[in-house]
Amino acid sequence: MSEQIGVGILGATGTVGQRFIQLLETHPLFYVKAIGASSRSAGKEYHEAVNWKMTTLIPDSVAKMIVHPCEPEYFEGCKVIFSGLDSSVAGETELAFLEAEFAVFSNAKNHRMNPLVPLIVPIVNPEHFDLIKQQRVEFKKSKGFLVTNANCSTTGLVSALKPLQDAFGPLSKVVVTTMQAISGAGYPGVPSLDILGNVVPYISGEEEKMEEEAAKILGTFSTNHIVDAPLAVSASCNRVAVIDGHTESVFVEFARKPAPSLEEITKVFENYVSEAQKLNCYSAPNKCVVVCKQPDRPQPRLDALLEDGHGVLVGGIRKCNIFDFKFTLLVHNTILGAAGSAIMNAEIAVKKGLV
Incomplete structure (x- = not known):
């Protein structure tokens, strides 16, 4: 790709958030533009806020990024949002990003069984992206949408x-x-x-x-x-x-x-x-x-x-x-079962012209 797409990661200090960052380090289509986490981490540089548990080093491109609150205003310029948030906070936060017209790919359970939200495993049922048209009608959105990957x-x-x-x-x-x-x-x-x-x-x-x-x-x-x-x-x-x-x-x-x-x-x-x-x-x-x-x-x-x-x-x-x-x-469980599914779902969405 001649031009990469900027993405934001919510819950960036958690296990799934770390896996997102690791998998995106050399990704040809997406790059990490903004990261968000809880109030305990907000305002710190990422390397100071995270207890890094991956088997590779924190990417240099992310290590000194400032961790933001998980609010849409801090993610300007991101077209895609990957959510690794805990279910205790994911529900309302993800809807706020949808309302702000972001393409949201969630790993949380909160919206999986919503009949308007596609629940997609990328190597299984990407045809369910067709539901986004109806979702946009119901939520009155022109660009934004919410997709979840499975447990x-x-x-x-x-x-x-x-x-x-x-x-x-x-x-x-x-x-x-x-x-x-x-x-x-x-x-x-x-x-x-x-x-x-x-x-x-x-x-x-x-x-x-x-x-x-x-x-x-x-x-x-x-x-x-x-x-x-x-x-x-x-x-x-x-x-x-x-x-x-x-x-x-x-x-x-x-x-x-x-x-x-x-x-x-x-x-x-x-x-x-x-x-x-x-x-x-x-x-x-x-x-x-x-x-x-x-x-x-x-x-x-x-x-x-x-x-x-x-x-x-x-x-x-x-x-x-x-x-x-x-x-x-x-x-x-943390690659195809979590962050990897969300990233592949986003790749498919780009191929289908949804992002």
Whole structure:
């Protein structure tokens, strides 16, 4: 691109905000123009305000930026806003930026189930960007809009289910058990005495998010609204002593009978191509779904950064005695599961002429 687009990051000192900054450091389309955080950080230089936890250094272009309050007046010149805000403050703040005609890409849960807000996983359902036209009508906006990406564990699940739905028709039932990394809880996150040598079989609100969001994401756009997919999801969510990468055990039943063979399912995973790839988006993975042939893969420590964290990994595809088949998947929870999804969504929006 001959001219980059200036972006603002809300919640820039948090875990997701840091990931936004890291992923945007060498981005050819976007550059960080302004950053915002809470009143505790506002007015400080970024390197003074942040407890940096990424495995790369703070980019020089951001380190001495002044952290602003998360108010639209401080983000003049930004066309795109990436929100890594906590849900306790995200709702009203994001609406204020929408009202000020910014293109807002949110990682927070607050607006995901709003029927006027697209809930988009970029390698799954970018056709839901068509809802923005109706959103602009309802909110009386000419340039601004609000798009959310999904919960991190939902993102991995639907990224594996979408190729199957496209190839074989509706899925009727899905049961998923997650083993979720501690980075999903932010920083300082889960106390060490709770997680070391342990599994915590409860993550507040996580099961409800997975069960609600999947049907909307896998639904279809019809005229001016989203029709949910006829899919029943039952989720059981657990926190485990892993830094990055959510692992999920998934059990699937197809509506069609007889169900496809394991060979057909594997081929569909391997051949799936998303719209993000077809649009040649910078962050799009070479393969959206990587099929692991080894029986003991995927594993988060070994595989979470394959496809630079922008794809999902699927392994252990096998028949199930109760459902049609089962498999294990892995998603990088702060890349495709969070900041990476929002950035890829923004890339798609630019390609579609929405920004």
